[in-house]
Amino acid sequence: MLKTLSRPAVKLVERYLPDPFIFVLLLTLIAAAAAIGVERQTPLAVMRYWGDGFWNLLTFSMQMLLILVTGFMLASSPPVKRLLQRLAGLARHAGHAILLVTFVSLVASWINWGFGLVVGALFAKELARMVRVDYRLLVASAYSGFVVWHGGLAGSIPLTIATEGHFTAEQIGVIGTGSTIFAFFNLAIVVCLFIAIPLVNRAMLPDDKESVYIDPKLLDESPASRVRITRPAERLENSVTLAWLVGIPGVIFLLDHFALRGGGLNLNIVNFMFLFLAIVLHRTPRSLLESLNEAIKGGAGIVIQFPFYAGIMAIMVQSGLAETMSEALISFATEASLPFWSFISAGIVNLFVPSGGGQWAVQAPVMLPAAEALGVDVSRVAMAVAWGDAWTNLLQPFWALPVLAIAGLKAKDIMGYCLIQLVITGVIISIGLTWF
Structure with a gap:
């Protein structure tokens, strides 16, 4: 049934979903028009x-x-190439590849969202080198695991309200992660998604005649050329000693951060870890730079699109449009249904404000008074907003850009499959927030 349902979804998205840059331009116009029409802002104010x-x-x-x-x-x-190859070798056929990449992505995303995005995409490429599998669904499966990030260890909303002095501390106090990330209802949602998402991806695997395969040779990076050293500068570029004199202290810093100071994962630490492990494992600056030249080719979408999303967020917040949307969606909520409507409103707002921390800053002034007035557990409402923020990332191509850049695909290639996951995960999360 899911295979049958995925066919029209894939065709619909392939035909009508524009490039993510066109998507962000349309969202900009929609947000501006709504701010003028709904919030009665002047065009000049919205432009500012x-x-x-x-x-x-x-x-x-x-x-x-x-x-x-x-x-x-x-x-x-x-x-790392050898490690990924060994893991990919566990997949004997296409079904195994889909299940394996989804599970790896889920685990990595639950630990840290940035880690999950990169690991899932890179592992998908390695699997595609070794197993004949629909490449679109493989990459979509790698991205679908991202939906659990806000219910995991790096969820920005639960970590925010667990921090002393956060901006709503006077209203709700400090709420520990035992009431949010490690609460029964949240863990139940995570477990259900860990079971459902891989199975749904596997069930959507198209028949051989409908599958889109990629030539494994296209995924192979060109082998590093052997450099003939003729100048002192080239000796430095190919010096293992130089690379390790800088790289090893970076690794020691990470050990100090985690083991001695009890630090956690955040985006800067993940980037630091990736960079200095890469310096050590590449062994020479020249090898690292050759890899960098290959990697940077996929970053154009991030560079050009993220400023437009910042502009959209500014329109939504400064005009009051995000607050109006949230208030409208929870205006008819009851004590039992407030978590559900908080989830739905966060999912809609996330299309225009794709930032967990930024979204909580916008929605907290609306959701918290509603929770207090209706006598609803604040931690559950906060997690409902967190899950809503994560949920519609399956529709919003903003977060898919790094995955697509690594995989060499376009948003239209994977979003049809993500649309099916959007519906199924939405049902699971809604039930978890209201019944567990």
Whole structure:
């Protein structure tokens, strides 16, 4: 049945879903028109919101570009290549490949979302080299595991409200992760998704005649050329000693961060880890730079699109449109249904504000008073917003950009399969938030 349902979804998306850059341009116009029509903002005011906020994600844009580049460099190092090949060797046929890449992506995304995006995409490429499998579904499966990130160890909303002095601390206090990430209802949702998502992906595997395969040779990176050293500068470029004198202290810093200081994973630490492990494992600066030149080719979408999303977020927040949308969706909520409607509203707002922390800043002033007025557990409502933010990433191509860049595909190639997962995971998460 799922295979049958996926066919029209894939064809529909392939035909009508534009390139992610066109998608962000359309979202910009929709947000601006809604701010003018619904919030009665003047065109000049909306233009100012957009222009003033256009560069607000520069730090985040660089972090995302580095996730792509450093992750690629690490995966292209000889030791990691051999590890990925061994793991990929566990897949005996296409069905195994789909299940394996989904499970690896789920685990990695639950640990850290940036880690999950890169590991899933790189593992999908390795599987495609070894198993004849529909490449579109394989990459879609790698991306679908990303949906669990906000219910995992790096969820920005539960970690925010667990931090002393967060911006709503006076209203709700500090809520530990035992009431959010490690609460029974959240763990139950995660377990159900760990079971359902791989099985759904496997069930959507198309027949051989409908599958789209990729020539494994196209996925092979060109072998590093043997350099004839004739100049002192070339000796430095090919010096293992130089690379390790810088790389090993970086690895020691990571050991200190995790083991002695009890630090956790965040985006900067993930990038630092990828980079310095890549420096050590590539052994020479020249090998690292050759990998970098290959990796950077896929970063164009991130560089050009993220500023537009920053502008959209500014319009949504500054005009009051995000708050209006949230209030409208929870206006008819009851004590029993508030978590569900919080989830739905967060999913819709996420299309325009694809940032977990940014979305909580927008929706918390609406959701928290509603939870208090209806006597609903605040931690459950917060996790409902978190899950809504993660859920519609299956429809919003913003977060798929690093995966698509690594895999060499377009959004239309995978989003048809993600659309089926959107429906099924939406049902599971809704039940978990309201009944568990």
